[in-house]
Amino acid sequence: MQVCIFQLNICRLPFFLALLLALPQLTEKKAHAESARSTNFLVSGGDRELVIRVAKAAEDYRKSIAVAWLGKPLPNWLRPCPIKLRLTGGEAGGVTSFTFDEGRVTSQEMTLEGSPERILFSALPHEVTHTIFAWHFGAPMPRWADEGACMLSEDSRELARQDGIVKNLMEGQKHLPLKTLFSMEEYPKDLLGFYGQGYSVSRFLIEIGGRERFLSFVGEGAQNRWDEAVRKHYKLNNTNELDRAWRSWHRVVAEQREPGESDGKATLIAMPGNRPRAVSTITPIIRGQSGEEPLRR
Numbered sequence: 001m002q003v004c005i006f007q008l009n010i011c012r013l014p015f016f017l018a019l020l021l022a023l024p025q026l027t028e029k030k031a032h033a034e035s036a037r038s039t040n041f042l043v044s045g046g047d048r049e050l051v052i053r054v055a056k057a058a059e060d061y062r063k064s065i066a067v068a069w070l071g072k073p074l075p076n077w078l079r080p081c082p083i084k085l086r087l088t089g090g091e092a093g094g095v096t097s098f099t100f101d102e103g104r105v106t107s108q109e110m111t112l113e114g115s116p117e118r119i120l121f122s123a124l125p126h127e128v129t130h131t132i133f134a135w136h137f138g139a140p141m142p143r144w145a146d147e148g149a150c151m152l153s154e155d156s157r158e159l160a161r162q163d164g165i166v167k168n169l170m171e172g173q174k175h176l177p178l179k180t181l182f183s184m185e186e187y188p189k190d191l192l193g194f195y196g197q198g199y200s201v202s203r204f205l206i207e208i209g210g211r212e213r214f215l216s217f218v219g220e221g222a223q224n225r226w227d228e229a230v231r232k233h234y235k236l237n238n239t240n241e242l243d244r245a246w247r248s249w250h251r252v253v254a255e256q257r258e259p260g261e262s263d264g265k266a267t268l269i270a271m272p273g274n275r276p277r278a279v280s281t282i283t284p285i286i287r288g289q290s291g292e293e294p295l296r297r
């Protein structure tokens with residue numbers, strides 16, 4: 001029997017809003033008619049300059065993030081991933097949904113929210129990283145690792161925000177035992193704390209062992225073998241020992257850094273000075289009324 005799996009990644013949005021965004025056909029107003037198509041993405045919802053810029057940046061991130069995590073770019077997808085933009089002028093947010101079947105992604109779509117800058121340097125690299133992990137695992141990745149590792153693709157401003165959240169979490173003793181964090185399949189009520197702890201634990205594991213080991217660890221642990229995976233990949237006896245090691249690292253290493261500081265190991269792409277620029281190789285599309293075929297320029 002074939003089992004089709006649906007996964008929704010909700011990234012920093014209030015839950016009710018995220019649900020609305022997941023149903024764009026009910027809520028979307030056609031504020032912008034412009035779209036841009038690149039090889040692997042179809043971007044809509046902004047003015048012409050922005051949709052082209054986002055499409056180009058999405059391709060750049062897709063390539064560089066895949067090389068960083070997997071050692072090589074992904075093959076082109078059979079269908080472009082739709083990206084819908086919602087320009088709020090505020091902070092970054094995003095939702096990406098996937099359908100998996102027989103160990104492969106069979107559909108995916110993305111909604112990004114915020115100002116153009118926050119979309120380009122925070123929401124977009126985060127959500128593109130979700131697509132890399134979905135392609136790699138062909139199944140939902142454990143939530144803490146999926147969200148935590150995607151944060152590492154974002155710019156220093158978002159890293160600083162996460163560092164502040166983790167600091168408060170640890171000072172208030174509100175962090176979860178890793179055994180609990182690892183086994184969580186759904187988002188908890190304290191979304192900010194959940195993202196923050198996932199970010200911190202992912203950063204710790206990648207700093208001490210690299211990205212390839214992190215993915216192997218997460219893939220094996222997800223089979224409900226977290227203690228075994230800890231022994232195999234990090235040479236510690238169990239998840240409780242890893243928990244103590246992570247808290248020590250937080251005190252001795254992470255707390256001593258400036259908020260938002262990159263370490264050159266775990267953090268990745270969207271840093272100031274490394275910003276993707278638009279080029280004219282993307283095909284702009286003008287959409288007509290809803291339901292019409294797009295018209296290429």
Ligand SMILES: [Zn+2]
Pocket residue numbers: 009010011126127130146147150
């Ligand atoms: Zn996310």
